[in-house]
Amino acid sequence: MAVSTTKPEAGKASAGPIAWLASQLSFGGAPVGNLYESVDDAAAIASIAHAWQCGIRHFDTAPYYGYGLSESRLGAALGDMPRTSYSLSTKVGRLIEDDAQQKSHRDGFIVDGHRARFDYSRGGVLRSFEASLQRLRTDHIDVLLLHDIGALTHGEHHAAILRQALDEALPAMAELRAQGACKAIGIGVNEEAICLEVMPRFALDVIMLAGRYTLFEQRHSQAVMAQAQARGVAVLAAGPYNSGLLGNAQGPGTFYNYAPADAATVARAQRFYDVLARSHTDVGAAALQFPLAHPAVASVVCGLRSIAEVDQAAARIRAPIPADAWRALREAGLLLDGMPTP
Template sequence: MVDLPRLGMGTAALGNLYRAISDEQAEAAVAAALAGGIRYFDTAPHYGFGLAEERLGRALGGRSDVIVSTKVGRLLKPVEKPTLERHGFVDARPFEPVFDYSADAVLRSLDDSLARLRRDRIDILFAHDIGQLTHGDRHEERLREFIDEGYPAMRRLRDDGRVDAIGIGVNEVAVCLDLIERIDLDLILLAGRYTLLDRSAADRLLPACVARGVKVVIGGPYNSGILARPIAEGACFDYAPASDAVLSRARGLQATCDRFDVSLPAAALQFPLRHPGVASVIPGMASAAEVADTLARFAAPVSDALWPAVAEIPA
């Protein structure tokens, strides 16, 4: 089993999520993370359709003192004349992600990722975006393909030593509760479902993971940015403009943090790690400046009295 550090780096932004960044900015962000002691980096073929993996691989330069996780579940198919923005990624690589959880696709996806990352092996392999929220009417079909084909292939990769640990990387609780009853997972990467604003993983999923020894990595601790800065109109929550109700709750959280002289982003970053089931939190970072902000938030002193006060605000 992989011994995860408490703080890691998510790399969707290195794939030009929502806005394009330069190769130099991406490399500087990874360099700043390494200089700041960050040793866990999570990525995926979907992030910029290979761009994030390429940039991360180039920036890491084959270092052996880091933990890298990537994902399977999509294959990248070449496209001609791609539009500037696709699936939220701007000026990305000329590929289209196609869902495929078959055994062959798992192996092909991993080999392609290894080439982009310039690595011989991966520490952690996640199956990406299983679930009703992503697949809608095709959820059962995709889930069956994963359980029957993709998951056994991932287990063989772990048993053969090509990866150290396997799991799922998702942003919904229901599929996690389903799968931990049916298959053996080492980890779950859960985005946005255990935060100051959304604690839907708290009641059932996190206790179940503790009971089964499944480690949880929390992505999206800022819920698409609403908790990353002072609350303002137009803030995003879960990849869309926040509703009035969400904005109201966020302002309540900010006011509570202000009472305890704690920044809202620092509280948002540190909150998930208070649960014994959470091994690591991996906020996205797109620049050296964002890395510096993250490290400062992670180290910021937070009064123990803040947490029960925050808990009184419904999530």
């Protein structure tokens, strides 16, 4: 059954500069880049094609995801589809290089023989973009995002990286947009602070924010969501399960923010399962649907690895959720006051 592309009534919004993006549910391409576990080519490509067949129409990836593997697999799966039938987002900010000595990866991608190097220069952005076009087998990118700027990633080098992003990377991306090589530009990050630093200083079309505006967590996104709505910046809400914390049907996962979760975090996650069980509501369905109610959110981006996961997400995005489920979460103090719900 196809995924509905109509957003829930409570979340009806123009989505600003990416109003053309047709998927309320987007395919997140990190897992098919061998994130945490290896997926063979045939299974990965079949999962991507199945997502398209189910009606998912936006696909997100990055050179970093499997050091080009995710992009290549998306290109193989979608290359024969009508280009007007789907949209793509990918990222710049890292260059992928061959490295025969590279056998293990602390960042979680199970891929040998390659490494990623940060490069936020104008030349680096253009080289990254051209390589992505080749891997994705396309002549344009719909949404181009500057990947992982911010103090969370760069620590003491943050100020210098931010200057280069504002002086070189983002202007280069704006040139690509002006040339028609991409439709929209923005940043793809995991923290609120960098969004608030960049938005007043460079006009963005889009922010991809991973893990901060979710059913489990809204505290560290209130300011950015308000600013995005005020400035007409569309938000792609990624990481809706918070590293799998809320994605399991049986109970909380044990990871949060890409690392093992502490006991207090798992205990809080368990409260979502306990509260929603009373209204027979699937926690994963609530997690996928919650971000869509915010007027700034254009789509929720869910990392998907297999046909089974695609089918599960497609079912969850359509699943009816009773109003008393959202009310119960509010009464339990698990949603911040004022957060819109579907």
